[in-house]
Amino acid sequence: MGVLDEIYQKAKGNPRKVAFPEAMNEKMMQAAYETGREGYIIPVLVGNGGEIREAARERGYEESVFEIVDIGEEDHKKKLIEKYVALPQTILKEKALNRRMQNPLYYAMVMQAVEEVDVTFAGIDNTTGDVLLAGQMIIGLKEGISTVSSIGLCDIPGFAGSEGTLLAVGDSAVCTNPDAKQLADIAISACDTVKALLDWEPRCAMVSYSTLGSGQGELIDKVVQALEIAKKQRPDLAIDGEFQFDAAVSPAVAEKKVKRESKVAGKANIIIWPDLNVGNVGVKLIQQFGHADAYGPMMQGFNKVVCDCSRGAPVSEIKGNIVISAVRASGE
Structure with missing residues:
Protein backbone atom coordinates (compact mmCIF):
# COMPACT_ATOMS: atom_id res chain seq x y z
CA MET A 1 0.00 0.00 0.00
CA GLY A 2 1.43 3.39 -1.04
CA VAL A 3 1.58 6.47 1.17
CA LEU A 4 -1.43 8.13 -0.43
CA ASP A 5 -3.45 4.91 -0.11
CA GLU A 6 -2.75 4.87 3.62
CA ILE A 7 -3.67 8.54 3.95
CA TYR A 8 -6.91 8.04 2.00
CA GLN A 9 -7.75 5.10 4.27
CA LYS A 10 -7.20 7.24 7.36
CA ALA A 11 -9.41 9.99 5.92
CA LYS A 12 -12.27 7.61 5.19
CA GLY A 13 -12.12 6.28 8.75
CA ASN A 14 -12.63 9.76 10.20
CA PRO A 15 -14.04 12.26 7.64
CA ARG A 16 -13.42 15.88 8.63
CA LYS A 17 -15.36 19.00 7.66
CA VAL A 18 -13.44 20.96 5.01
CA ALA A 19 -14.55 24.50 4.12
CA PHE A 20 -14.23 25.63 0.50
CA PRO A 21 -14.45 29.44 0.23
CA GLU A 22 -13.77 29.20 -3.53
CA ALA A 23 -16.83 27.00 -4.01
CA MET A 24 -17.86 28.51 -7.34
CA ASN A 25 -14.56 27.59 -8.96
CA GLU A 26 -15.27 24.64 -11.26
CA LYS A 27 -12.18 22.61 -10.33
CA MET A 28 -12.61 23.27 -6.63
CA MET A 29 -16.28 22.28 -6.63
CA GLN A 30 -15.50 19.10 -8.56
CA ALA A 31 -12.71 18.14 -6.15
CA ALA A 32 -14.92 18.91 -3.14
CA TYR A 33 -17.78 16.88 -4.61
CA GLU A 34 -15.69 13.84 -5.50
CA THR A 35 -13.85 13.67 -2.17
CA GLY A 36 -17.17 14.14 -0.37
CA ARG A 37 -19.08 11.55 -2.42
CA GLU A 38 -16.24 9.06 -1.95
CA GLY A 39 -16.48 9.47 1.83
CA TYR A 40 -13.12 11.09 2.58
CA ILE A 41 -14.43 14.44 3.84
CA ILE A 42 -17.59 16.41 4.55
CA PRO A 43 -17.37 19.30 2.06
CA VAL A 44 -18.69 22.67 3.26
CA LEU A 45 -19.20 25.17 0.43
CA VAL A 46 -19.00 28.79 1.61
CA GLY A 47 -20.32 31.73 -0.41
CA ASN A 48 -23.55 32.90 -2.05
CA GLY A 49 -25.87 29.99 -1.26
CA GLY A 50 -28.19 30.51 -4.24
CA GLU A 51 -25.35 30.76 -6.75
CA ILE A 52 -23.63 27.69 -5.30
CA ARG A 53 -26.81 25.59 -5.48
CA GLU A 54 -27.50 26.67 -9.06
CA ALA A 55 -23.94 25.91 -10.15
CA ALA A 56 -24.04 22.51 -8.45
CA ARG A 57 -27.27 21.60 -10.28
CA GLU A 58 -25.91 22.78 -13.63
CA ARG A 59 -22.78 20.68 -13.12
CA GLY A 60 -24.82 17.59 -12.24
CA TYR A 61 -23.82 17.32 -8.59
CA GLU A 62 -26.06 15.89 -5.87
CA GLU A 63 -26.64 18.72 -3.42
CA SER A 64 -26.93 16.25 -0.53
CA VAL A 65 -23.17 15.60 -0.73
CA PHE A 66 -22.46 19.20 0.32
CA GLU A 67 -23.14 21.39 3.29
CA ILE A 68 -23.78 24.89 1.91
CA VAL A 69 -23.16 27.97 4.05
CA ASP A 70 -24.60 31.26 2.77
CA ILE A 71 -22.45 34.17 3.92
CA GLY A 72 -25.46 36.46 3.49
CA GLU A 73 -27.39 34.66 6.25
CA GLU A 74 -27.17 37.24 9.03
CA ASP A 75 -28.22 35.09 12.02
CA HIS A 76 -25.47 32.55 11.41
CA LYS A 77 -22.90 35.26 10.80
CA LYS A 78 -23.87 37.01 14.06
CA LYS A 79 -23.47 33.77 16.04
CA LEU A 80 -20.07 33.14 14.45
CA ILE A 81 -18.87 36.64 15.30
CA GLU A 82 -20.04 36.28 18.92
CA LYS A 83 -18.17 32.99 19.27
CA TYR A 84 -15.05 34.32 17.59
CA VAL A 85 -14.66 37.58 19.55
CA ALA A 86 -15.08 35.57 22.78
CA LEU A 87 -11.97 33.54 21.93
CA PRO A 88 -8.72 34.53 23.69
CA GLN A 89 -6.15 36.56 21.76
CA THR A 90 -8.31 37.37 18.72
CA ILE A 91 -7.01 40.25 16.61
CA LEU A 92 -10.24 41.49 15.00
CA LYS A 93 -13.20 42.85 16.93
CA GLU A 94 -16.87 42.71 15.94
CA LYS A 95 -17.10 45.61 13.48
CA ALA A 96 -13.85 44.82 11.62
CA LEU A 97 -14.66 41.10 11.57
CA ASN A 98 -18.12 41.75 10.12
CA ARG A 99 -16.52 43.63 7.21
CA ARG A 100 -13.93 40.91 6.58
CA MET A 101 -16.57 38.18 6.57
CA GLN A 102 -18.10 39.55 3.39
CA ASN A 103 -15.19 37.64 1.84
CA PRO A 104 -15.86 33.85 1.85
CA LEU A 105 -12.17 33.18 2.67
CA TYR A 106 -12.43 35.05 5.97
CA TYR A 107 -15.90 33.65 6.68
CA ALA A 108 -14.59 30.08 6.27
CA MET A 109 -11.63 30.75 8.55
CA VAL A 110 -13.89 32.19 11.25
CA MET A 111 -15.95 28.99 11.01
CA GLN A 112 -12.72 27.05 11.45
CA ALA A 113 -11.53 29.18 14.37
CA VAL A 114 -14.76 28.42 16.29
CA GLU A 115 -14.57 24.73 15.28
CA GLU A 116 -17.56 24.54 12.93
CA VAL A 117 -15.15 23.14 10.32
CA ASP A 118 -11.74 21.47 10.63
CA VAL A 119 -9.88 22.77 7.54
CA THR A 120 -9.98 25.78 5.21
CA PHE A 121 -8.97 24.84 1.66
CA ALA A 122 -8.26 27.55 -0.92
CA GLY A 123 -5.61 28.80 -3.32
CA ILE A 124 -7.06 28.82 -6.84
CA ASP A 125 -8.96 32.14 -6.84
CA ASN A 126 -6.99 33.57 -3.91
CA THR A 127 -3.25 34.18 -4.05
CA THR A 128 -0.85 32.58 -1.59
CA GLY A 129 -0.49 36.01 -0.01
CA ASP A 130 -4.26 36.26 0.45
CA VAL A 131 -4.44 32.87 2.16
CA LEU A 132 -1.42 33.52 4.41
CA LEU A 133 -2.72 36.93 5.49
CA ALA A 134 -6.20 35.62 6.29
CA GLY A 135 -4.73 32.63 8.12
CA GLN A 136 -2.46 34.73 10.29
CA MET A 137 -5.22 37.24 11.03
CA ILE A 138 -8.06 34.78 11.80
CA ILE A 139 -6.49 31.41 12.70
CA GLY A 140 -3.22 32.72 14.15
CA LEU A 141 0.10 30.95 14.61
CA LYS A 142 0.95 28.16 17.05
CA GLU A 143 2.42 29.19 20.36
CA GLY A 144 6.15 29.80 20.02
CA ILE A 145 5.98 29.87 16.21
CA SER A 146 6.34 33.13 14.28
CA THR A 147 6.95 31.70 10.80
CA VAL A 148 4.55 30.24 8.25
CA GLY A 296 2.50 19.19 -1.10
CA PRO A 297 3.41 21.85 -0.29
CA MET A 298 1.58 21.58 3.04
CA MET A 299 1.34 24.89 4.89
CA GLN A 300 2.39 24.75 8.54
CA GLY A 301 2.74 27.00 11.56
CA PHE A 302 -0.94 27.92 11.90
CA ASN A 303 -3.04 27.00 14.94
CA LYS A 304 -5.23 24.93 12.63
CA VAL A 305 -4.82 23.38 9.16
CA VAL A 306 -4.93 25.97 6.37
CA CYS A 307 -4.24 24.82 2.81
CA ASP A 308 -3.04 26.89 -0.13
CA CYS A 309 -3.09 24.74 -3.25
CA SER A 310 -1.47 25.50 -6.61
CA ARG A 311 -3.56 27.52 -9.06
CA GLY A 312 -2.54 25.24 -11.90
CA ALA A 313 -3.16 21.99 -10.04
CA PRO A 314 -5.37 19.39 -11.77
CA VAL A 315 -8.44 18.06 -9.96
CA SER A 316 -6.63 14.80 -9.09
CA GLU A 317 -3.86 16.71 -7.28
CA ILE A 318 -6.35 19.00 -5.53
CA LYS A 319 -8.20 15.92 -4.25
CA GLY A 320 -4.99 14.47 -2.86
CA ASN A 321 -4.15 17.68 -1.05
CA ILE A 322 -7.69 17.93 0.35
CA VAL A 323 -7.41 14.43 1.80
CA ILE A 324 -3.92 15.09 3.20
CA SER A 325 -5.21 18.27 4.85
CA ALA A 326 -8.16 16.40 6.40
CA VAL A 327 -5.86 13.73 7.85
CA ARG A 328 -3.55 16.39 9.27
CA ALA A 329 -6.57 17.95 11.00
CA SER A 330 -7.45 14.57 12.51
CA GLY A 331 -3.99 14.29 14.02
CA GLU A 332 -3.78 17.75 15.58
Whole structure:
Protein backbone atom coordinates (compact mmCIF):
# COMPACT_ATOMS: atom_id res chain seq x y z
CA MET A 1 0.00 0.00 0.00
CA GLY A 2 1.43 3.39 -1.04
CA VAL A 3 1.58 6.47 1.17
CA LEU A 4 -1.43 8.13 -0.43
CA ASP A 5 -3.45 4.91 -0.11
CA GLU A 6 -2.75 4.87 3.62
CA ILE A 7 -3.67 8.54 3.95
CA TYR A 8 -6.91 8.04 2.00
CA GLN A 9 -7.75 5.10 4.27
CA LYS A 10 -7.20 7.24 7.36
CA ALA A 11 -9.41 9.99 5.92
CA LYS A 12 -12.27 7.61 5.19
CA GLY A 13 -12.12 6.28 8.75
CA ASN A 14 -12.63 9.76 10.20
CA PRO A 15 -14.04 12.26 7.64
CA ARG A 16 -13.42 15.88 8.63
CA LYS A 17 -15.36 19.00 7.66
CA VAL A 18 -13.44 20.96 5.01
CA ALA A 19 -14.55 24.50 4.12
CA PHE A 20 -14.23 25.63 0.50
CA PRO A 21 -14.45 29.44 0.23
CA GLU A 22 -13.77 29.20 -3.53
CA ALA A 23 -16.83 27.00 -4.01
CA MET A 24 -17.86 28.51 -7.34
CA ASN A 25 -14.56 27.59 -8.96
CA GLU A 26 -15.27 24.64 -11.26
CA LYS A 27 -12.18 22.61 -10.33
CA MET A 28 -12.61 23.27 -6.63
CA MET A 29 -16.28 22.28 -6.63
CA GLN A 30 -15.50 19.10 -8.56
CA ALA A 31 -12.71 18.14 -6.15
CA ALA A 32 -14.92 18.91 -3.14
CA TYR A 33 -17.78 16.88 -4.61
CA GLU A 34 -15.69 13.84 -5.50
CA THR A 35 -13.85 13.67 -2.17
CA GLY A 36 -17.17 14.14 -0.37
CA ARG A 37 -19.08 11.55 -2.42
CA GLU A 38 -16.24 9.06 -1.95
CA GLY A 39 -16.48 9.47 1.83
CA TYR A 40 -13.12 11.09 2.58
CA ILE A 41 -14.43 14.44 3.84
CA ILE A 42 -17.59 16.41 4.55
CA PRO A 43 -17.37 19.30 2.06
CA VAL A 44 -18.69 22.67 3.26
CA LEU A 45 -19.20 25.17 0.43
CA VAL A 46 -19.00 28.79 1.61
CA GLY A 47 -20.32 31.73 -0.41
CA ASN A 48 -23.55 32.90 -2.05
CA GLY A 49 -25.87 29.99 -1.26
CA GLY A 50 -28.19 30.51 -4.24
CA GLU A 51 -25.35 30.76 -6.75
CA ILE A 52 -23.63 27.69 -5.30
CA ARG A 53 -26.81 25.59 -5.48
CA GLU A 54 -27.50 26.67 -9.06
CA ALA A 55 -23.94 25.91 -10.15
CA ALA A 56 -24.04 22.51 -8.45
CA ARG A 57 -27.27 21.60 -10.28
CA GLU A 58 -25.91 22.78 -13.63
CA ARG A 59 -22.78 20.68 -13.12
CA GLY A 60 -24.82 17.59 -12.24
CA TYR A 61 -23.82 17.32 -8.59
CA GLU A 62 -26.06 15.89 -5.87
CA GLU A 63 -26.64 18.72 -3.42
CA SER A 64 -26.93 16.25 -0.53
CA VAL A 65 -23.17 15.60 -0.73
CA PHE A 66 -22.46 19.20 0.32
CA GLU A 67 -23.14 21.39 3.29
CA ILE A 68 -23.78 24.89 1.91
CA VAL A 69 -23.16 27.97 4.05
CA ASP A 70 -24.60 31.26 2.77
CA ILE A 71 -22.45 34.17 3.92
CA GLY A 72 -25.46 36.46 3.49
CA GLU A 73 -27.39 34.66 6.25
CA GLU A 74 -27.17 37.24 9.03
CA ASP A 75 -28.22 35.09 12.02
CA HIS A 76 -25.47 32.55 11.41
CA LYS A 77 -22.90 35.26 10.80
CA LYS A 78 -23.87 37.01 14.06
CA LYS A 79 -23.47 33.77 16.04
CA LEU A 80 -20.07 33.14 14.45
CA ILE A 81 -18.87 36.64 15.30
CA GLU A 82 -20.04 36.28 18.92
CA LYS A 83 -18.17 32.99 19.27
CA TYR A 84 -15.05 34.32 17.59
CA VAL A 85 -14.66 37.58 19.55
CA ALA A 86 -15.08 35.57 22.78
CA LEU A 87 -11.97 33.54 21.93
CA PRO A 88 -8.72 34.53 23.69
CA GLN A 89 -6.15 36.56 21.76
CA THR A 90 -8.31 37.37 18.72
CA ILE A 91 -7.01 40.25 16.61
CA LEU A 92 -10.24 41.49 15.00
CA LYS A 93 -13.20 42.85 16.93
CA GLU A 94 -16.87 42.71 15.94
CA LYS A 95 -17.10 45.61 13.48
CA ALA A 96 -13.85 44.82 11.62
CA LEU A 97 -14.66 41.10 11.57
CA ASN A 98 -18.12 41.75 10.12
CA ARG A 99 -16.52 43.63 7.21
CA ARG A 100 -13.93 40.91 6.58
CA MET A 101 -16.57 38.18 6.57
CA GLN A 102 -18.10 39.55 3.39
CA ASN A 103 -15.19 37.64 1.84
CA PRO A 104 -15.86 33.85 1.85
CA LEU A 105 -12.17 33.18 2.67
CA TYR A 106 -12.43 35.05 5.97
CA TYR A 107 -15.90 33.65 6.68
CA ALA A 108 -14.59 30.08 6.27
CA MET A 109 -11.63 30.75 8.55
CA VAL A 110 -13.89 32.19 11.25
CA MET A 111 -15.95 28.99 11.01
CA GLN A 112 -12.72 27.05 11.45
CA ALA A 113 -11.53 29.18 14.37
CA VAL A 114 -14.76 28.42 16.29
CA GLU A 115 -14.57 24.73 15.28
CA GLU A 116 -17.56 24.54 12.93
CA VAL A 117 -15.15 23.14 10.32
CA ASP A 118 -11.74 21.47 10.63
CA VAL A 119 -9.88 22.77 7.54
CA THR A 120 -9.98 25.78 5.21
CA PHE A 121 -8.97 24.84 1.66
CA ALA A 122 -8.26 27.55 -0.92
CA GLY A 123 -5.61 28.80 -3.32
CA ILE A 124 -7.06 28.82 -6.84
CA ASP A 125 -8.96 32.14 -6.84
CA ASN A 126 -6.99 33.57 -3.91
CA THR A 127 -3.25 34.18 -4.05
CA THR A 128 -0.85 32.58 -1.59
CA GLY A 129 -0.49 36.01 -0.01
CA ASP A 130 -4.26 36.26 0.45
CA VAL A 131 -4.44 32.87 2.16
CA LEU A 132 -1.42 33.52 4.41
CA LEU A 133 -2.72 36.93 5.49
CA ALA A 134 -6.20 35.62 6.29
CA GLY A 135 -4.73 32.63 8.12
CA GLN A 136 -2.46 34.73 10.29
CA MET A 137 -5.22 37.24 11.03
CA ILE A 138 -8.06 34.78 11.80
CA ILE A 139 -6.49 31.41 12.70
CA GLY A 140 -3.22 32.72 14.15
CA LEU A 141 0.10 30.95 14.61
CA LYS A 142 0.95 28.16 17.05
CA GLU A 143 2.42 29.19 20.36
CA GLY A 144 6.15 29.80 20.02
CA ILE A 145 5.98 29.87 16.21
CA SER A 146 6.34 33.13 14.28
CA THR A 147 6.95 31.70 10.80
CA VAL A 148 4.55 30.24 8.25
CA SER A 149 6.34 27.63 6.15
CA SER A 150 5.71 24.47 4.16
CA ILE A 151 6.68 20.84 4.04
CA GLY A 152 6.53 18.27 1.24
CA LEU A 153 6.54 14.49 1.24
CA CYS A 154 8.75 12.71 -1.30
CA ASP A 155 8.18 9.10 -2.34
CA ILE A 156 11.54 8.13 -3.88
CA PRO A 157 11.77 4.81 -5.75
CA GLY A 158 14.83 2.82 -4.70
CA PHE A 159 15.50 4.98 -1.64
CA ALA A 160 16.12 2.83 1.45
CA GLY A 161 15.61 5.37 4.19
CA SER A 162 14.43 4.94 7.75
CA GLU A 163 10.82 5.18 6.50
CA GLY A 164 11.35 3.11 3.36
CA THR A 165 11.01 5.24 0.24
CA LEU A 166 9.52 8.25 2.04
CA LEU A 167 11.29 11.45 3.07
CA ALA A 168 9.77 14.71 4.32
CA VAL A 169 11.49 17.95 3.24
CA GLY A 170 10.99 21.63 4.03
CA ASP A 171 10.79 24.46 3.43
CA SER A 172 10.73 24.23 -0.36
CA ALA A 173 8.02 26.79 -1.14
CA VAL A 174 7.52 29.73 1.25
CA CYS A 175 10.51 31.14 3.17
CA THR A 176 13.13 32.52 0.79
CA ASN A 177 16.06 33.07 3.15
CA PRO A 178 15.03 32.24 6.72
CA ASP A 179 17.11 33.53 9.60
CA ALA A 180 18.08 31.22 12.46
CA LYS A 181 14.82 31.76 14.41
CA GLN A 182 12.71 31.17 11.30
CA LEU A 183 14.71 28.06 10.42
CA ALA A 184 14.11 26.72 13.92
CA ASP A 185 10.37 27.39 13.51
CA ILE A 186 10.36 25.48 10.23
CA ALA A 187 12.03 22.46 11.83
CA ILE A 188 9.64 22.41 14.80
CA SER A 189 6.58 22.80 12.57
CA ALA A 190 7.82 20.07 10.24
CA CYS A 191 8.12 17.63 13.15
CA ASP A 192 4.58 18.40 14.30
CA THR A 193 3.18 18.10 10.75
CA VAL A 194 4.82 14.73 10.10
CA LYS A 195 3.68 13.39 13.47
CA ALA A 196 0.08 14.41 12.78
CA LEU A 197 -0.03 13.16 9.20
CA LEU A 198 1.98 9.94 9.30
CA ASP A 199 2.35 8.99 12.98
CA TRP A 200 6.13 8.91 12.51
CA GLU A 201 8.48 9.61 15.38
CA PRO A 202 10.17 12.67 13.83
CA ARG A 203 13.94 12.54 13.27
CA CYS A 204 14.77 15.93 11.83
CA ALA A 205 18.11 16.86 10.25
CA MET A 206 19.23 20.46 9.73
CA VAL A 207 21.38 20.22 6.60
CA SER A 208 24.16 22.36 5.13
CA TYR A 209 27.43 21.87 3.26
CA SER A 210 29.11 20.96 6.57
CA THR A 211 28.86 18.05 9.01
CA LEU A 212 29.57 19.02 12.62
CA GLY A 213 32.08 21.73 11.84
CA SER A 214 33.77 20.20 8.79
CA GLY A 215 33.14 23.53 7.04
CA GLN A 216 32.99 27.12 8.24
CA GLY A 217 31.12 30.29 7.29
CA GLU A 218 27.99 32.37 7.79
CA LEU A 219 25.70 29.85 6.07
CA ILE A 220 26.76 27.14 8.49
CA ASP A 221 26.58 29.46 11.51
CA LYS A 222 22.91 30.13 10.73
CA VAL A 223 22.08 26.40 10.74
CA VAL A 224 23.98 25.83 13.99
CA GLN A 225 22.16 28.74 15.65
CA ALA A 226 18.81 27.46 14.35
CA LEU A 227 19.53 24.04 15.84
CA GLU A 228 20.31 25.59 19.24
CA ILE A 229 17.05 27.57 19.20
CA ALA A 230 14.95 24.58 18.14
CA LYS A 231 16.44 22.28 20.80
CA LYS A 232 15.92 24.87 23.52
CA GLN A 233 12.34 25.55 22.42
CA ARG A 234 11.35 21.90 21.92
CA PRO A 235 13.74 19.56 23.77
CA ASP A 236 11.20 16.76 23.29
CA LEU A 237 11.94 16.60 19.55
CA ALA A 238 14.81 14.73 17.87
CA ILE A 239 16.33 17.59 15.85
CA ASP A 240 20.06 17.43 15.08
CA GLY A 241 22.79 18.77 12.82
CA GLU A 242 24.47 20.42 11.19
CA PHE A 243 24.74 17.52 8.72
CA GLN A 244 25.48 17.18 5.06
CA PHE A 245 22.59 15.51 3.26
CA ASP A 246 24.32 12.13 2.93
CA ALA A 247 25.25 12.08 6.62
CA ALA A 248 21.60 12.74 7.44
CA VAL A 249 20.08 9.87 5.45
CA SER A 250 22.82 7.24 4.97
CA PRO A 251 23.82 5.08 7.98
CA ALA A 252 27.15 4.19 6.32
CA VAL A 253 28.08 7.84 5.75
CA ALA A 254 26.89 8.85 9.20
CA GLU A 255 29.10 6.20 10.78
CA LYS A 256 32.15 7.82 9.15
CA LYS A 257 31.23 11.49 9.60
CA VAL A 258 29.27 11.68 12.86
CA LYS A 259 31.55 10.68 15.71
CA ARG A 260 29.03 11.20 18.50
CA GLU A 261 25.68 9.74 19.50
CA SER A 262 22.74 10.96 17.43
CA LYS A 263 19.11 9.86 17.11
CA VAL A 264 19.00 11.52 13.69
CA ALA A 265 22.28 11.01 11.80
CA GLY A 266 21.93 8.38 9.10
CA LYS A 267 18.24 7.85 9.78
CA ALA A 268 16.58 11.24 9.33
CA ASN A 269 12.99 11.16 8.07
CA ILE A 270 12.77 14.96 7.85
CA ILE A 271 15.25 17.22 6.05
CA ILE A 272 15.29 20.97 6.71
CA TRP A 273 16.90 22.97 3.92
CA PRO A 274 18.90 26.07 4.91
CA ASP A 275 17.06 28.28 2.38
CA LEU A 276 14.68 28.21 -0.57
CA ASN A 277 17.47 28.06 -3.16
CA VAL A 278 18.64 24.74 -1.73
CA GLY A 279 15.09 23.54 -1.09
CA ASN A 280 13.77 24.22 -4.57
CA VAL A 281 16.80 22.72 -6.31
CA GLY A 282 16.87 19.77 -3.89
CA VAL A 283 13.24 18.80 -4.52
CA LYS A 284 13.65 19.10 -8.28
CA LEU A 285 16.78 16.93 -8.21
CA ILE A 286 14.89 14.31 -6.21
CA GLN A 287 12.01 14.45 -8.71
CA GLN A 288 14.11 14.49 -11.88
CA PHE A 289 16.86 12.03 -11.02
CA GLY A 290 15.20 10.09 -8.21
CA HIS A 291 11.90 9.88 -10.16
CA ALA A 292 10.08 10.78 -6.95
CA ASP A 293 6.48 11.77 -6.43
CA ALA A 294 6.38 14.92 -4.31
CA TYR A 295 3.19 15.68 -2.36
CA GLY A 296 2.50 19.19 -1.10
CA PRO A 297 3.41 21.85 -0.29
CA MET A 298 1.58 21.58 3.04
CA MET A 299 1.34 24.89 4.89
CA GLN A 300 2.39 24.75 8.54
CA GLY A 301 2.74 27.00 11.56
CA PHE A 302 -0.94 27.92 11.90
CA ASN A 303 -3.04 27.00 14.94
CA LYS A 304 -5.23 24.93 12.63
CA VAL A 305 -4.82 23.38 9.16
CA VAL A 306 -4.93 25.97 6.37
CA CYS A 307 -4.24 24.82 2.81
CA ASP A 308 -3.04 26.89 -0.13
CA CYS A 309 -3.09 24.74 -3.25
CA SER A 310 -1.47 25.50 -6.61
CA ARG A 311 -3.56 27.52 -9.06
CA GLY A 312 -2.54 25.24 -11.90
CA ALA A 313 -3.16 21.99 -10.04
CA PRO A 314 -5.37 19.39 -11.77
CA VAL A 315 -8.44 18.06 -9.96
CA SER A 316 -6.63 14.80 -9.09
CA GLU A 317 -3.86 16.71 -7.28
CA ILE A 318 -6.35 19.00 -5.53
CA LYS A 319 -8.20 15.92 -4.25
CA GLY A 320 -4.99 14.47 -2.86
CA ASN A 321 -4.15 17.68 -1.05
CA ILE A 322 -7.69 17.93 0.35
CA VAL A 323 -7.41 14.43 1.80
CA ILE A 324 -3.92 15.09 3.20
CA SER A 325 -5.21 18.27 4.85
CA ALA A 326 -8.16 16.40 6.40
CA VAL A 327 -5.86 13.73 7.85
CA ARG A 328 -3.55 16.39 9.27
CA ALA A 329 -6.57 17.95 11.00
CA SER A 330 -7.45 14.57 12.51
CA GLY A 331 -3.99 14.29 14.02
CA GLU A 332 -3.78 17.75 15.58
